[in-house]
Amino acid sequence: MSYERHGSGHGGGGRRRRRDDYDHYDHHRRETQESPDHKLKAAIIKLGEVDAEQELPQLAAKLLSQEQSSIPAIAEGFRLAYALVYLRPTAEEENGSASIAKPPLGRLILNDFWKGFQAYLDKLAWRETRLCIHFFAHLTVTNLISPQSMLGLLQSFTAVLDDFGVSNGRAKRAARCAMEGLMRAGRVLKEHSATAVQAYNDSLRATKWLVHPLAYMHSPDIPVEHAEHADEILDCAVSALKTLDLSDFLDVSGIFPNQLEALSTETSDDAPIKKEEWPEYMLRLFDNDVTADPKTPAGYAVRAGLIDIIEIFEVNRKECARLLVEYPKWSVKGTFKPRPGSTAEASDHIPLPGRDWQLESTLIETILGAQFLLPESAAKPIYYTTLITELCKLSPQTVGPAVGKSIRKLYAYCANGLDAEVLRRFAEWFSVHMSNFGFQWVWKEWVPDLALPVHHPKRVFVHRALELEIRLSYYDRILKTLPQPFQEPSAGAMPDQAPGPTYEYDDPTAPHYDAAQSVLNQLRSRTKPDDALVHLDTLKNNLAETADIGEDPDTLIRSIAIQSLLHIGARSFSHFLNAVERYLVVLRALSGTLEAKVHVLELVANFWQRSRQMVGIVFDKLMQYQIVEPADVVGWVFAHSAEGLDWDLLRGAVDKANGRVVVARRRVATLRKEDDDAHARAKANSNGDVSDAAAMDVDAETMHDPQVTQAEDSPQLVTALKAYAALTREQKSTLARVLEGFVHTLHSSSDAARRVIAPGAWDGHTSWRDEEWVAWQNWMWYKHFCRAYSPYLRSFVTTLTVVSFASLETASDDGAVLMKRIWGMATGQE
């Protein structure tokens, strides 16, 4: 919308009619842009981009001349300015803030800053709180804040760790606040130690195993050889702080360029499902002399800083990439190697011992570490993918090689216990990345791995990556990018033809060809649904009279009708939607029973056997149109898990069941509020007394009787509550179905599942065959299911334990013990 154009003579003629709206709009915009407060904020923020030493005295004078009414703006300006954490040579800025922070103005600014800090605390905006603490810590070092009050502040954060029943998410964040404050101000707060944090950290052993990206199944510990491949954030912070403590915090000024740091104003969403309750493991891809070692103080500062930038600037990946590439400018000289080719940088480069890291490798490793965080990344995985794309565009010569090395390392990890979910995200990143860079990858070097078993994780990755590349491009294009050995259909890397439908009745010699043709023609000519149903009925009766159809006429007619419907919908996604919507009545009639629904799914999977993407799309929409239920899809997935569990389909079904509850809960909340408002108005009208209505009860376990609420709920609210209750029941049964599926797959039916978790089994993994690898991956999917859906599982823990684990209750074999242990960890009982 070209708001700006107006005002320069474009407003005449036919547009006059709408002038009022335009004027109102433009006026509003100009006002917000040019208010004195806004200018002040902009000036403070801009400080990072200019030569601070020159500009500071002017700005300080300007700030000092302001009336008191501007103080909130100044404080907010500083808060925002520090959000550009790494944009400034901040030593000057600190001097600057010191120079303007003279009484009385300085006190007022600090007071306002403090108010902001409290607001962040109240909002539980942890990142903002933590960044505020960085700022306070720097001010403590410059004596603007007394060490005593800073110490008190930090102690109030470590006290959180001793709270009874504190959640891991809360404890983790409080610990980071205290430790990162200490790292910066430790020099003056020496007597305070991090023992509280360490004790808490030591208590997390079990949950750490659950989210480690490379862990074995047979041992509750993270194996020593994996320890160096991933670092957990609290581990790192504790270790970095210990190092600083030993050196009496003398190194601090060599780590933090006295920067005053970031704040943001975003609020978190109100989702009632909390998902941040886990330790955070960052996968390592490079050695400590190549990329920042987060266990050292300087390395921790770099890592934590980069993660903050990546999270804060998520709103603009292009700006984020630019800031990341410029990061060395704002860190202590010698932390990173000079840019290759920059002679000016190289000539005055003095590497710092233990640092001198490679920027691009550090960036890619940090971004991928965040992307592969378990159970889920902070932002959508696609964000990190396109952030890397932007980095590559900014500096292809330096970022490209770092990406290539990372891919090779991750590929090597595949054979070394890499978590199945990380492998899945790796393939997704790989395919989208390649799609942005001409699908150029050196497949040649992986040719020898084609000899591995089909279900070996390396082959699973290759197959998956190519499948995803085809989806983003097309079969012939991808085939051309591959060396001959990969092109052979027998290699199992590429299918023998492009993805497409398989219509059983295509061949004129196929049984029931004529019957199928008649149905197909009817659907093609857009016969009315009711007429189509009549035709199907007649056809069924005719077929039933034929003696040798060899199957149940209902099954046969379903097969013909569903396949024909899919056939007319096979041209495109929207053709499919049109076909479904036009013949919804027919679909419902054909899928009335449980067996019928299972059969429909079966027919879809067969029809689209050469396109896993279409199976996913059709299953999803069949659930959306309520032809099948999520639990039906779950049942189908487990019934077809012999060749490996299809996690995408399983996740699609579970997400659908959970998503419906979210939508229903939102509707109840909205209607409840409308209702309450109406009641309050009515009451106010009758006796002038306004009272609060009862709070909505959304506890899942107690949802069985939703009517025990207010007596006079509106009919809409009653309906919404009924829907909510029904969907919550459906959600519970879907989750139970998944758990039963896993119990059956891993415990009751598979020998291999027992073998791969036996002590020492992993040592023989080089001779594992497909059977063992499938079982291994199924275990990982069970583990991932438990941790990814842990918040949902927790709300039904009693029921699910009784219903789904009944057969394991008394079992004490290794499989049962491991299943119960993972369940216990994920639901917080262990």
Next chain:
Amino acid sequence: MASAVTPLDQPSNYKDSQARVDRQKQHGLLQKSTTLYIGNLSFYTTEEQIHDMFSKCANPEDGGGVKRIIMGLDRHTRTPCGFCFVEFYTHAEALASMRYISGTKLDERIIRCDLDLGYREGRQFGRGKSGGQVRDEHRQDYDPGRGGWGAQAQRLEIERRRQVEERYADAEQGAPIAAGGEEWKQLNAVPAEPTLKRGRSPEDEDESSRQRVRVDEDTGRM
């Protein structure tokens, strides 16, 4: 933080030039829009490719997902002409697409996303004189992904595009377009008799009439 950099998910100066809603109202609609206009597509890009890319921004566990895709077609030839609409169930998903996908490649072209007021009948078709998009009338360069030379030269390539053409040959102007499936509703027991139409429950009535009222308010001036 939004104050320090410009977020990528803001409405751009793209607009539906034929929308009959005033600017403020448009602004309000865009604030909760679930629809994206996607531009600079190759004429050969399929809905499945688009679905795959945009489902990476979907929030299914929040009740979201790709609701439907409407491929932009040449008015005369009924062939894709380089744009489409992607509709999600939630606004957040549309914003995520703006942040993460707009400006990246799909089918080896850099695609552009813009928040849209929402699909209305007729917008499926190109508005250029030749039937395609207006921009292709003015295009001077040779663009193999968009039918070669501008509008006139396209005709020469018709044979090459046979498969693409046939796909949408059945598209009718004014024909209803699938909605992609609405939110979950309480169904009555599914009738066993295949010939029986599903009876409507009173809840359905409530819901749909409520929805209709809301839609009318939103689009009343469109």
